[in-house]
Amino acid sequence: MTNKKKTSLVLGIMCFALTLGIVVQLRTVKNTNSTVSQNYEENNLRAEVLKYKERYENKYKDLEKAQAELEKVREKATQNNGELEEAENQIKQANKINGTTEVTGPGIIITLTDGKSIPTTLNPNDLIVHYLDILSVVNELKNAGAEAISVNDQRIVNTTGISCSGNIIDINGERVGSPFVIKAIGLPEYLANLSRPGGYLEKMKDDGVDVKTEKSNSVTIPKYTGVMTFKYLKNVE
Amino acid sequence: MIFVAILIGCILGAIIGMNTPMISYTYSSYLAIAIIAALDSVFGGIASVIKKNFDLKIFISGFFGNAILAILLTILGQKLNVDIYLAAIVVFVWRMFMNLGTIRRYYVEKWSDKFIKKEEKEKTTEKEVAEK
Numbered sequence: 001m002t003n004k005k006k007t008s009l010v011l012g013i014m015c016f017a018l019t020l021g022i023v024v025q026l027r028t029v030k031n032t033n034s035t036v037s038q039n040y041e042e043n044n045l046r047a048e049v050l051k052y053k054e055r056y057e058n059k060y061k062d063l064e065k066a067q068a069e070l071e072k073v074r075e076k077a078t079q080n081n082g083e084l085e086e087a088e089n090q091i092k093q094a095n096k097i098n099g100t101t102e103v104t105g106p107g108i109i110i111t112l113t114d115g116k117s118i119p120t121t122l123n124p125n126d127l128i129v130h131y132l133d134i135l136s137v138v139n140e141l142k143n144a145g146a147e148a149i150s151v152n153d154q155r156i157v158n159t160t161g162i163s164c165s166g167n168i169i170d171i172n173g174e175r176v177g178s179p180f181v182i183k184a185i186g187l188p189e190y191l192a193n194l195s196r197p198g199g200y201l202e203k204m205k206d207d208g209v210d211v212k213t214e215k216s217n218s219v220t221i222p223k224y225t226g227v228m229t230f231k232y233l234k235n236v237e
Numbered sequence: 238m239i240f241v242a243i244l245i246g247c248i249l250g251a252i253i254g255m256n257t258p259m260i261s262y263t264y265s266s267y268l269a270i271a272i273i274a275a276l277d278s279v280f281g282g283i284a285s286v287i288k289k290n291f292d293l294k295i296f297i298s299g300f301f302g303n304a305i306l307a308i309l310l311t312i313l314g315q316k317l318n319v320d321i322y323l324a325a326i327v328v329f330v331w332r333m334f335m336n337l338g339t340i341r342r343y344y345v346e347k348w349s350d351k352f353i354k355k356e357e358k359e360k361t362t363e364k365e366v367a368e369k
Contacts, residue, residue, distance in 0.1 A: 001288045007293055008242035014300055015246030019281070021272045023254025050262045 060225070099157035099224040103148050107219035108192055110137065110201070114178040115208035126207035129178055131164040131211075134171075136200050137182055138162070144191050145162040146184035148221045152176045155224040172226050179210075188215040265309045270322050274303040277329040284336035287343045303325075303329075 010024045026191040074091075078084035095101045104195040112134075115127030139150055156185055163170045166176045184191055195201045195213050260268060278299040285291040307325045314321030 004238060009295060010241040010297060011239055012242035012246035014275075014279075014297070015243045016250040018272070018275050019247045019250030020257075021268055021275065023251050024257060024260060025265060025268050027254070029266075031259055047262070054263060081259050149307045178282060191346065226276050 012025060018188045021166070043126075050231075091109055092119070099148065099155045102220065102223045103185060104218055104220040105147070105185040106188050106217050107146070107183065107195075108141075108188055108213045108216075109216055110182040110184075110194070111212040111214075111218060112137070112178070112180040112182065113152075113210035113212075116186055117211060127209060129169075129180055129209055131162050132198075133204060134180060134182070135162050140194050141182070141184045141186075143172075143192060144186065144193060146186040146191060148185045150221045152181055153222050155222060157224045157228070158224075160224075165228045172224070183219050183221050185219055185221060191215075192219070266322070269309055270307045270311050270325055271304040273326055273329045274307040275300055277333050278303050278338075280333050280336040284339040287340060 048131055074088060078088045092101075096103055134151060138149055138151070151162075151171055154160070154174055154176060157172075160172050161170070165175065168175045169180075170176070182215045192215055193199075194211060195211075201211050203212065278296065281299060282291065282296045285296070306320070307329070310325055311322040
């Protein structure tokens, strides 16, 4: 009996290990969503790209950690010095405006999704959200007093470009696709005026694009993840 | 009892596997080869049960030893820029087919034996009926 118990225990543990491995592997492969191509070279290149992406993400996490540490050290150093505290507050303010810190506040969330049904009378090109649509919406949001804007978690900063790159849109050099979630912080009543009759969102709705606007009391907008370099900028003396 | 243990192990593994954080893509190739090795030793175990020379110690050491050896070979292959894991996959899959062949032959023979015995029984009963 003890022998049988031992056998069943060991087999149970082994089956546990095997299924655990299989399930984790399946999830990993599903997550990378790389379709297996017949081409050996192509598969290798794809694996290489994934590896570099992972390395980049790890490095970015390290950077974030270092930045948090820097913040702490700076806070400690300026604790008991009025002048330095003022400078620290200025830095924080500048970071908030520049878009290098995560911010939150009341605002609006606009979701633009490519239209699905294709009525024959409509131009199918109208159903798609183009980069010019995103640009116009962002422009209108700025016009309505938005203080911070992000499109699919890409913060719009003063170096951001929104451009067309095939069937997706290029924002901050990152590729972004439908559905587009545009978040903006500002007075919600003003920002909600974007969906006024005759406005740009209304026009897009008429074209067949799925437009949703939602006022919210707390919209969180992530920070800008790229690097800002200013090489040619100089102060005028 | 054994089947219950296997079932519980499988279900627990699936549930925990669904909730664990994903491993990074770099290590997924190692895990894949380890899974193939483990599957191979499972089939080997079933085949040895049929051959009646099943030994638990050999089974366990094969299960983990093969998986670890396969992972180490894959790492070595990546360091040397040779795809050694292909050789490991070929060997494991080949052995899986061999073991499956053993299992299949055993069950097909068992089944056909039963069939023949049934026919013989029917014949004898028919004869008895005729004699009466």
